[in-house]
Amino acid sequence: MASYADDLALAHLLADTADSISMARFRSLDLHVESKPDLTPVSDADKAVEQAIRATLARARPRDGVLGEEFGMSTPPAGQGNRHWVIDPIDGTKNFIRGVPVWGTLIALLEGERPVAGLVSAPALGRRWWGAQGHGAWAGKHQRAATRISVSAVRRMGDASFCYASLPSWEEAGRLEPMLQIMRDAWRNRAYGDFYGYMLLAEGAVDVMVEPELSLWDVAALIPIVTEAGGQFTDLAGERAPGDGSAIATNGHLHREILGRLAAGVAPAHR
Known part of the structure; x- marks a missing residue:
């Protein structure tokens, strides 16, 4: 089974960058918000986070594709396995622009159509969740302060x-x-x-x-x-x-x- 430890480490690095940008704009008085063609809102923070993640991936994984909510598939995959990263720079934008702390950056790695690694960072909640095929699922403030997590046993x-x-x-x-x-x-x-x-x-x-x-x-x-x-x-x-x-x-x-x-x-x- 393939190891995705390096990919998870990179996802944490990407999340660190995203968190620093999004938290600086959260509840800011000059946040700029506009409507997309589907009438959903997008803020300047959404765009800045995705641009920063794309810039890091271009350096760290130049052969991997990148698909993001705000800028589409601007980088098609070129390497083996059709590996590509899928980014939602701020999931919960409506919460973000209203000052509700339940929002986060979503970072996934796909091989073909199969998601093999994922990370969710919710900096306003002080929490992250991540997992990868064969690595289990984890949650905590950061990678060095993590607890393995599991679903419930409820049956009714x-x-x-x-x-x-x-x-x-x-x-x-x-x-x-x-x-x-x-x-x-x-x-x-x-x-x-x-x-x-x-x-x-x-x-x-x-x-x-x-x-x-x-x-x-x-x-x-x-x-x-x-x-x-x-x-x-x-x-x-x-x-x-x-x-x-x-x-x-x-x-x-x-x-x-x-x-x-x-x-x-x-x-x-x-x-």
């Missing part, structure tokens, strides 16, 4: 903490009623949103995180962390491949039930 919906993206997005996806029934059946439900629900899942603090619409940069870094923590990660069709679409992430024990309910629209009570 009546005992489960259920996390989700906003309900209007599920209404738009035509799956609002099964979502509401899952919320009724679960022990607890909260909409933490963005990367944070997935990281709480990887730590065993919640048991399910679902999202009906996302892009590759939203999810690529999360997959190795969740799966190395022992969880399961698919889209709504049950496919493992990442990409534009949806996400169901669970501790594994609840995956079949959640997938069946949301895919088929069936929502029986399981108290």
Whole structure:
């Protein structure tokens, strides 16, 4: 099995750079925000973080491709294995621009279409999460202050903490009623949103995180962390491949039930 220790070390270096830029702009009075064509916001911090990460990767991994949310695939992969980095410079931009500390930089390494390493850095929370194939999943303030993490052992919906993206997005996806029934059946439900629900899942603090619409940069870094923590990660069709679409992430024990309910629209009570 390939070792991704050097890639994880580089991801931490990239995150250090990202954190220094984003924290300097967080809650700044002169933060510049504009709307992208899809009407989602982007700040000058988003762009500065991605540019800095790209500059470091150009020096450290010149043959690896780079795909970022703000500047697209400007660097196609040239080396063996079709290795490319996928960057979300600030996941949770709406939180960032409103002064809510739940936002982070997402850094993933893919080989072909398969995410093999991922790191999430949330500097305003003072926490990072990372994982790579064969290396486990970890969390802490930095690489030298880390604890190995794992998903929960919860097996019943009546005992489960259920996390989700906003309900209007599920209404738009035509799956609002099964979502509401899952919320009724679960022990607890909260909409933490963005990367944070997935990281709480990887730590065993919640048991399910679902999202009906996302892009590759939203999810690529999360997959190795969740799966190395022992969880399961698919889209709504049950496919493992990442990409534009949806996400169901669970501790594994609840995956079949959640997938069946949301895919088929069936929502029986399981108290």
